[in-house]
Amino acid sequence: MELDAERYAALDLGSNSFHLLLAEFRGQRMVRLHTDRAMVRLAEGLDDERNLDPAVAERALEALRRFHPVLTGLPADHIRVVGTNTLRAAANADGFLESAETILGAPIEIISGIEEARLIYSGVMAAADGPPRLRCVIDIGGGSTELVRGREIPQQLQSLYMGCVSYSKRFFADGVIASKKNGNNFNRARRAARAELQGLKHLAINAEVVGASGTVKAVARVLNDGEIGDIHRADIDRLAEQVADTDTVANLKLPNFDEERRPVFAAGLAILHGIFCELDIQTMQVSPYAIREGIVHDLAGRLHGGDRRADTVANLMLRAQIDAEQARRVGDTALDLLTQLRPVFNTEQWQRLRWATQLHELGLSLSHSNFRKLGAFMIEQADLAGFSKSEQEYLAYLVLNQRGRIKPPREHYGFHPNPDLLLSLRLACIVHRDHTDRSAGGLQLSATGDIYELNIEQQWLDQHPAIEDLLYQEVEHWQSQPRPLKLTTV
Numbered sequence: 503m504e505l506d507a508e509r510y511a512a513l514d515l516g517s518n519s520f521h522l523l524l525a526e527f528r529g530q531r532m533v534r535l536h537t538d539r540a541m542v543r544l545a546e547g548l549d550d551e552r553n554l555d556p557a558v559a560e561r562a563l564e565a566l567r568r569f570h571p572v573l574t575g576l577p578a579d580h581i582r583v584v585g586t587n588t589l590r591a592a593a594n595a596d597g598f599l600e601s602a603e604t605i606l607g608a609p610i611e612i613i614s615g616i617e618e619a620r621l622i623y624s625g626v627m628a629a630a631d632g633p634p635r636l637r638c639v640i641d642i643g644g645g646s647t648e649l650v651r652g653r654e655i656p657q658q659l660q661s662l663y664m665g666c667v668s669y670s671k672r673f674f675a676d677g678v679i680a681s682k683k684n685g686n687n688f689n690r691a692r693r694a695a696r697a698e699l700q701g702l703k704h705l706a707i708n709a710e711v712v713g714a715s716g717t718v719k720a721v722a723r724v725l726n727d728g729e730i731g732d733i734h735r736a737d738i739d740r741l742a743e744q745v746a747d748t749d750t751v752a753n754l755k756l757p758n759f760d761e762e763r764r765p766v767f768a769a770g771l772a773i774l775h776g777i778f779c780e781l782d783i784q785t786m787q788v789s790p791y792a793i794r795e796g797i798v799h800d801l802a803g804r805l806h807g808g809d810r811r812a813d814t815v816a817n818l819m820l821r822a823q824i825d826a827e828q829a830r831r832v833g834d835t836a837l838d839l840l841t842q843l844r845p846v847f848n849t850e851q852w853q854r855l856r857w858a859t860q861l862h863e864l865g866l867s868l869s870h871s872n873f874r875k876l877g878a879f880m881i882e883q884a885d886l887a888g889f890s891k892s893e894q895e896y897l898a899y900l901v902l903n904q905r906g907r908i909k910p911p912r913e914h915y916g917f918h919p920n921p922d923l924l925l926s927l928r929l930a931c932i933v934h935r936d937h938t939d940r941s942a943g944g945l946q947l948s949a950t951g952d953i954y955e956l957n958i959e960q961q962w963l964d965q966h967p968a969i970e971d972l973l974y975q976e977v978e979h980w981q982s983q984p985r986p987l988k989l990t991t992v
Contacts, residue, residue: 508805509535511573511581512797515602515610517545517588518644518667518766519716520562522569523794527802532628532795536572540565541762544588545645545667552593559598566605573606579805579849582797584621584890585612587645587665596915609916611890615661618793619648620810620887623656625796626714626789638709638781641792642666642717642773644766647698649777651705658705659885662698666717666770669694677751679768688746688772695776706781714792717770720763722788728758733786735778742775800888810888815857818886822867824860828937833859835942836930842947843922843954854893855923858900862931865901878902892916900924904931908979921985925954928979932972940966954980954987963991 514521524536542565547558573581583602589595589612599610613621622641630637639650644667651658673691680686713722713733722730725737741756745768748754754764763770777783803809819826836859840847865877882898889897899911899919904927911919926947933942944962948955956973963970973989980987 508802509576509580510798510801511576512794512801513569513573513581513583513606513608514793514797515544515562515583515585515589516644517586517646517665518543520565520569521794522572523798524572525795525798532798534795537794538569538572540568543644543667543765545665546671548588548592552591554588554592554594554598559601562598563601563605566602570605570607573608578608580801581608582801583608583610584618584793584797585610586618587615587643587663587668590614590891591645599915603915611892612916613890614885615646615648616659616885617887617889618643618646619650619659619661620656621796621800622648622714622793623650623652623659623796624799625791625793626712627654628795628799629789629791630712636709638706638711639714639789640711640718640777640786641714642770642777643715644668647773647777649702649705651709660702660705664695664698664773666766666773669769669773670766673772674751674768679748679750679754680746681749686746688742688768691769691772692742692776692779695773696780699777699780703781706783711781711783711786712789713774713786714789716763717766717774718786718788720760720767721771721774723758723760724756730788730790732788733774735784738771738775738778742771745771809853811853811857811886811893814887814889815860818864818884819860822864824863824867825937828863828934829860831934831939832862832927832930835933836926838942839926839929839945839947840922843926843949847922851920851923854896854900855926858897858904858923858927859930861897862901862904862927874902874904874906900927904928906979908983921983922949925980925987928976929956929973932969932976935969935972949985952985954985956987956989957992958989960991 509524509526512523520540520542522538523534526533526535542562544558544562547555583606603610623639626639634653636653641648643665645665647662647664649660650656669691673687678684679688719730722733725733725741745754751764751768754767800810833856836855837852840855861877861881863873864880865873868876878898878901881901882894886894895917896919900923903909903924911917933940944959946957977987977989
């Protein structure tokens with residue numbers, strides 16, 4: 503994989519802070535050129551109905567305006583912006599995301615907690631040295647905590663709904679840590695964290711434990727004279743006792759304390775100490791890398807033959823026992839038709855269509871009559887490594903609508919299905935409905951003005967009479983679409 507002099511930008515829109523990384527590959531080595539951070543505490547802005555407060559949203563947008571110049575001049579496929587827990591949860595995120603995309607000039611991908619965990623592990627592994635060994639990677643974010651067990655690649659991934667900002671709102675909203683009247687909020691937060699972690703002790707057994715990101719680094723600095731060093735059980739036990747005995751967040755007096763993290767430090771420490779206690783950890787190493795470095799490595803892989811999404815689709819095909827030959831023939835015909843429609847098209851669109859054809863019969867493993875609905879549901883709801891939620895929704899839309907009446911898409915931020923892909927897929931499914939290799943050379947597809955035109959050789963139709971009826975049905979299905987389909991025999 504040749505990566506010389508290629509620059510990439512990763513932007514992590516986290517629940518506590520936004521982080522920007524500009525990096526360059528020199529040979530096989532990644533060099534960080536520029537980093538920036540903004541403590542926006544996005545999770546603070548979610549109300550009980552999960553709506554994002556306009557003032558907090560504006561604070562976040564102001565940070566993006568500061569980041570934007572770093573992205574200028576980079577190719578679009580060298581930039582990846584991901585949103586995590588708070589943007590997954592926000593009910594009114596669309597408006598914020600549209601404004602953010604306008605500022606950045608790049609789309610924002612909302613990723614699942616499991617995908618977040620995978621990217622974190624990838625980033626940590628990029629900084630790991632020595633021979634391959636079993637590791638347990640832990641990252642406490644603003645709204646969620648990710649735990650991953652693996653070797654060269656992750657083997658078990660967990661994402662828990664607890665983070666330093668969400669726990670600050672839940673347990674320390676008034677800034678009180680301990681009082682005679684209300685008891686000890688630190689102990690409550692730690693117990694809540696331990697409850698979330700029950701049943702996960704196996705993740706750390708016989709593994710080298712590595713922590714990543716802000717909370718872990720902040721605690722490490724307090725315990726190691728301002729340096730980012732290992733965190734030992736006896737030291738964090740003493741620190742937890744000290745913080746639990748402090749009356750308010752404002753009165754925390756700790757060495758090498760990051761004042762920017764004061765509002766969330768007690769909550770983050772309660773979670774981290776709960777992890778040490780519940781998983782019986784004695785020593786935690788601290789990684790300099792996290793999700794941003796994982797995003798950069800993922801981007802480089804996508805452009806140089808190591809796209810994790812392709813591996814995910816291949817594994818899903820294998821597990822579901824999908825007919826690989828049918829996927830190939832439908833895929834080849836669909837991509838040929840798309841090329842006729844758009845001789846120059848976006849590589850990402852080409853990939854989406856290929857993946858949709860590979861997964862279009864996914865639901866057959868469960869049902870024949872409802873395979874399209876089941877396949878679409880499985881794709882949209884599964885944790886698919888490498889894919890954002892909008893990418894999964896796009897594939898699910900194509901699989902659902904591979905035949906029959908075309909269901910209207912639910913329009914929202916980041917989801918704008920291209921009818922060219924849908925038509926190419928549907929026609930390819932018709933051509934190979936009987937799971938037979940068949941040349942589609944008799945079909946010519948084009949887009950003229952506001953209609954699609956399908957020109958078919960009469961001789962080809964005469965050879966395939968069953969397909970002829972299906973094609974005329976297809977014309978009827980497209981009459982309700984903004985761009986109808988016209989069929990002409992030649």
